[in-house]
Amino acid sequence: MSYIKVDANSDFSYHNLPYGVFSTPDNSRHRIGVAIGDHILDLSVVKHLFNGPELAARQDVFDQPTLNDFMGLGYDAWREARRYLQMFLSANESTLRDDVTLLGIFLFIAPVSSVFLFPLGDYTDFYSSRDHATNVGIMFRGKENALMPNWLRLPVGYHGRASSLVVSGTPIRRPRGQMRPDPAPVFGPSKQLDIELEMAFFVGPGNRLGEPIPVERAHEYIFGMVLMNDWSARDIQAWEYVPLGPFLGKNFGTTISPWVVPMEALMPFVEANPVQVIQADSCLSEPIELNRSYTACGGPDPEPLPYLLHSDPYTFNINLFVSIKGVGMTKAASICESNFKYMYWTMKQQLAHHTVNGCNVRPGDLLASGTISGPEPKSFGSLLELSWRGSKMIDLGGGETRTFLKDGDEVTITGFCEGLGYRVGFGPCMGKILPALQQ
Amino acid sequence: MAAENFWKGLLALVLLTFNSSPEFNCNFNMSYIKVDANSDFSYHNLPYGVFSTPDNSRHRIGVAIGDHILDLSVVKHLFNGPELAARQDVFDQPTLNDFMGLGYDAWREARRYLQMFLSANESTLRDDVQLRSRAFVDQSFAVMHLPAEIGDYTDFYSSRDHATNVGIMFRGKENALMPNWLRLPVGYHGRASSLVVSGTPIRRPRGQMRPDPARAPVFGPSKQLDIELEMAFFVGPGNRLGEPIPVERAHEYIFGMVLMNDWSARDIQAWEYVPLGPFLGKNFGTTISPWVVPMEALMPFVEANPVQVIQADSCLSEPIELNRSYTACGGMTKAASICESNFKYMYWTMKQQLAHHTVNGCNVRPGDLLASGTISGPEPKSFGSLLELSWRGSKMIDLGGGETRTFLKDGDEVTITGFCEGLGYRVGFGPCMGKILPALQQ
Numbered sequence: 050m051s052y053i054k055v056d057a058n059s060d061f062s063y064h065n066l067p068y069g070v071f072s073t074p075d076n077s078r079h080r081i082g083v084a085i086g087d088h089i090l091d092l093s094v095v096k097h098l099f100n101g102p103e104l105a106a107r108q109d110v111f112d113q114p115t116l117n118d119f120m121g122l123g124y125d126a127w128r129e130a131r132r133y134l135q136m137f138l139s140a141n142e143s144t145l146r147d148d149v150t151l152l153g154i155f156l157f158i159a160p161v162s163s164v165f166l167f168p169l170g171d172y173t174d175f176y177s178s179r180d181h182a183t184n185v186g187i188m189f190r191g192k193e194n195a196l197m198p199n200w201l202r203l204p205v206g207y208h209g210r211a212s213s214l215v216v217s218g219t220p221i222r223r224p225r226g227q228m229r230p231d232p233a234p235v236f237g238p239s240k241q242l243d244i245e246l247e248m249a250f251f252v253g254p255g256n257r258l259g260e261p262i263p264v265e266r267a268h269e270y271i272f273g274m275v276l277m278n279d280w281s282a283r284d285i286q287a288w289e290y291v292p293l294g295p296f297l298g299k300n301f302g303t304t305i306s307p308w309v310v311p312m313e314a315l316m317p318f319v320e321a322n323p324v325q326v327i328q329a330d331s332c333l334s335e336p337i338e339l340n341r342s343y344t345a346c347g348g349p350d351p352e353p354l355p356y357l358l359h360s361d362p363y364t365f366n367i368n369l370f371v372s373i374k375g376v377g378m379t380k381a382a383s384i385c386e387s388n389f390k391y392m393y394w395t396m397k398q399q400l401a402h403h404t405v406n407g408c409n410v411r412p413g414d415l416l417a418s419g420t421i422s423g424p425e426p427k428s429f430g431s432l433l434e435l436s437w438r439g440s441k442m443i444d445l446g447g448g449e450t451r452t453f454l455k456d457g458d459e460v461t462i463t464g465f466c467e468g469l470g471y472r473v474g475f476g477p478c479m480g481k482i483l484p485a486l487q488q
Numbered sequence: 489m490a491a492e493n494f495w496k497g498l499l500a501l502v503l504l505t506f507n508s509s510p511e512f513n514c515n516f517n518m519s520y521i522k523v524d525a526n527s528d529f530s531y532h533n534l535p536y537g538v539f540s541t542p543d544n545s546r547h548r549i550g551v552a553i554g555d556h557i558l559d560l561s562v563v564k565h566l567f568n569g570p571e572l573a574a575r576q577d578v579f580d581q582p583t584l585n586d587f588m589g590l591g592y593d594a595w596r597e598a599r600r601y602l603q604m605f606l607s608a609n610e611s612t613l614r615d616d617v618q619l620r621s622r623a624f625v626d627q628s629f630a631v632m633h634l635p636a637e638i639g640d641y642t643d644f645y646s647s648r649d650h651a652t653n654v655g656i657m658f659r660g661k662e663n664a665l666m667p668n669w670l671r672l673p674v675g676y677h678g679r680a681s682s683l684v685v686s687g688t689p690i691r692r693p694r695g696q697m698r699p700d701p702a703r704a705p706v707f708g709p710s711k712q713l714d715i716e717l718e719m720a721f722f723v724g725p726g727n728r729l730g731e732p733i734p735v736e737r738a739h740e741y742i743f744g745m746v747l748m749n750d751w752s753a754r755d756i757q758a759w760e761y762v763p764l765g766p767f768l769g770k771n772f773g774t775t776i777s778p779w780v781v782p783m784e785a786l787m788p789f790v791e792a793n794p795v796q797v798i799q800a801d802s803c804l805s806e807p808i809e810l811n812r813s814y815t816a817c818g819g820m821t822k823a824a825s826i827c828e829s830n831f832k833y834m835y836w837t838m839k840q841q842l843a844h845h846t847v848n849g850c851n852v853r854p855g856d857l858l859a860s861g862t863i864s865g866p867e868p869k870s871f872g873s874l875l876e877l878s879w880r881g882s883k884m885i886d887l888g889g890g891e892t893r894t895f896l897k898d899g900d901e902v903t904i905t906g907f908c909e910g911l912g913y914r915v916g917f918g919p920c921m922g923k924i925l926p927a928l929q930q
Contacts, residue, residue, distance in 0.1 A: 170680065198698075198701075199698075205763075205764055206767055207764035208677035210850060211640050212729075215729070222730040225732075226848045227671065229667075258682055258691075259691040259773075259925075285848065288672075290765075292674075293676035293766065294765020294766075296674075297844070297848040300677070301848040301849040302729065356707060402768070405696075406694060406695045406710075407691050408681070408682055410681065486731075
């Protein structure tokens with residue numbers, strides 16, 4: 050496909066073309082790039098080549114130190130950019146391939162000094178994995194009351210902290226805080242530091258305050274996706290969260306992967322949505338879900354409510370992997386293999402719900418899925434679930450075990466869609482735990 | 489314009505000569521700009537805001553004084569003290585973030601210089617007719633904007649009376665306050681994008697609700713649209729991720745305050761909020777007043793903090809508070825004469841809130857906004873929400889003339905005001921107002 054050689058196992062095949070912001074040791078300016086194989090195509094150098102109807106007058110968006118302006122241009126501009134990128138990088142197209150003066154527009158990913166996060170507006174975290182919510186519910190409330198009454202009716206979510214979103218590679222310091230292991234609260238380093246395997250999407254154009262985004266058009270507002278680790282301090286969280294939700298148990302740091310994979314690259318891996326039908330006569334008790342392999346639809350008693358219903362498939366088969374490498378371990382141990390397809394609520398439903406009351410989203414806003422767990426224990430996306438609230442040890446091999454994280458642990462989340470002889474992947478979402486402050 | 493200002497200046501001089509010693513007529517004698525005794529914007533206030541005018545749409549920083557605004561972008565060259573001389577650019581910005589980020593010493597210096605330029609005894613600005621004509625704008629001529637780019641907005645829950653009232657309404661007297669309430673300042677992340685400046689209309693939200701637990705949830709316009717009287721502070725310099733702000737130094741990070749109305753849709757909130765907290769019941773709109781009153785202007789009105797002692801032997805039961813008469817700043821708030829309250833009723837101080845917020849390493853940034861939570865005092869007249877004033881809809885709130893309310897109606901205009909009362913002057917906040925538009929139809 051491309052004259053740039055790409056390994057079959059590379060995340061950054063010709064079918065991917067994710068966007069990111071980077072700089073280099075010789076040029077500290079933040080600029081936009083596209084990952085391909087082991088290289089980055091510097092869009093600020095080739096912006097003049099984007100001369101289609103959507104982008105010709107807006108080439109300036111590729112000169113920005115953030116992706117926000119490009120995301121704000123909208124669906125048609127993103128599609129055109131992708132067409133042009135596929136053209137420039139094609140083995141059959143000479144514009145870039147043979148242009149000697151443009152040598153150096155391709156940079157190696159490895160020596161690049163950093164890949165950056167750009168200023169995010171608001172960050173929202175959802176809770177949309179049914180297995181995760183059920184596991185947590187069983188652990189804390191018992192099987193009968195596992196899922197809250199609202200869970201199957203609306204995509205439950207909460208506002209997260211934007212300032213502490215960091216890019217993969219940023220160290221995460223173990224937080225100190227107030228906890229209540231015994232009747233009297235204490236202050237000290239968290240002893241229940243956990244991970245949360247998640248994915249998140251960036252919002253493209255925004256909507257005006259008071260003007261909801263209808264679910265059938267929500268995909269026009271969804272730019273692309275990243276991996277996320279929503280580090281959590283369970284002890285701090287448990288003591289603070291009633292009644293207003295998680296706060297300091299979450300906002301000490303949240304890591305995302307640096308390359309934003311556009312939705313077009315993921316569409317080949319779309320599958321049918323889970324069925325979300327609730328029996329009419331079970332409205333008065335717990336809703337019964339019929340099965341889970343077909344397109345979402347309303348039943349005779351429309352559940353979920355119409356503003357959440359969309360018929361087009363928007364569930365994605367993305368393989369996800371989590372590993373931990375502790376101090377003294379020679380290689381990382383896999384602790385989780387999961388998949389984004391396990392989500393109950395789609396991204397379109399989440400975005401429509403988020404704006405149905407008139408709330409405004411803006412380019413660069415980030416909406417995360419919530420911890421991703423599947424039905425099998427190996428697919429649980431948090432140590433809380435993998436260790437079942439600390440009741441069983443997670444085996445890392447070589448005599449190493451965990452319930453929660455230790456100082457020095459390096460957690461890496463990776464993910465990719467498997468195509469025929471190629472991958473569409475996300476790069477690493479990694480963080481290493483630093484010890485808590487002493488004094 | 490110039491001639492008019494000249495006569496205004498002359499008039500001020502004339503009036504000055506007839507005044508007795510300055511201490512007995514603080515307000516009048518302080519500035520050559522005439523300020524009414526009931527004005528929020530006395531010489532003792534000097535709040536910062538961002539405005540534009542019909543003839544110049546550029547957002548710029550100003551200071552309110554009397555009925556005027558001093559355009560700081562026009563007089564930035566006058567700030568030539570050690571902190572600001574090399575950073576006059578902060579007054580050329582369309583938001584206050586850079587100025588907030590400079591820190592405590594720079595804010596103090598800016599205030600000293602403002603007090604000097606505006607002083608009746610100082611000629612630099614007073615007698616420079618050209619500069620004065622460009623520097624002062626009539627407030628009625630200006631449009632106010634959000635004063636900062638707000639990266640993150642956090643809402644606390646720090647009024648004991650409010651938390652107790654809500655607890656009694658929903659859980660009964662025995663379980664009114666949650667066990668964590670007296671141990672830490674409970675808070676949650678709010679939505680920054682829907683923070684709007686006073687005067688922005690607020691559209692009644694639609695959403696999912698479950699008014700009857702025995703029936704399926706429904707979708708439609710909220711029927712329990714409420715207000716929340718709050719105050720909020722802006723953060724100055726930030727801290728690095730992983731490096732908490734110690735409580736004893738937290739005041740160096742607190743820039744100034746505004747009024748806030750945290751509009752709430754109680755029915756949407758009640759159905760969604762378990763277990764992750766309020767979300768769509770809040771984020772359809774939040775209004776703040778446009779003038780940020782610097783902490784230095786509020787310090788004369790500081791009082792002792794509430795006592796927060798918990799009896800050792802009651803650790804296993806509810807903590808007992810000894811007495812309560814305290815905390816920073818007085819302020820009266822009227823909203824269509826339904827509530828008169830005071831910021832002094834807060835249980836947790838802003839320093840405690842900021843220290844708690846960063847104790848785990850969370851990073852705050854210049855322009856971040858931290859709100860107090862609904863402010864209620866011990867008396868029913870001081871309750872800061874319709875939920876409490878109507879006691880969950882069980883009693884009508886009398887608006888006079890036959891008008892009553894439980895929750896808001898379309899077309900209602902809610903105004904929050906507040907001020908500290910000094911001797912012959914006020915330090916106030918301007919209006920925090922919003923009018924309810926009907927929900928979307930389709």
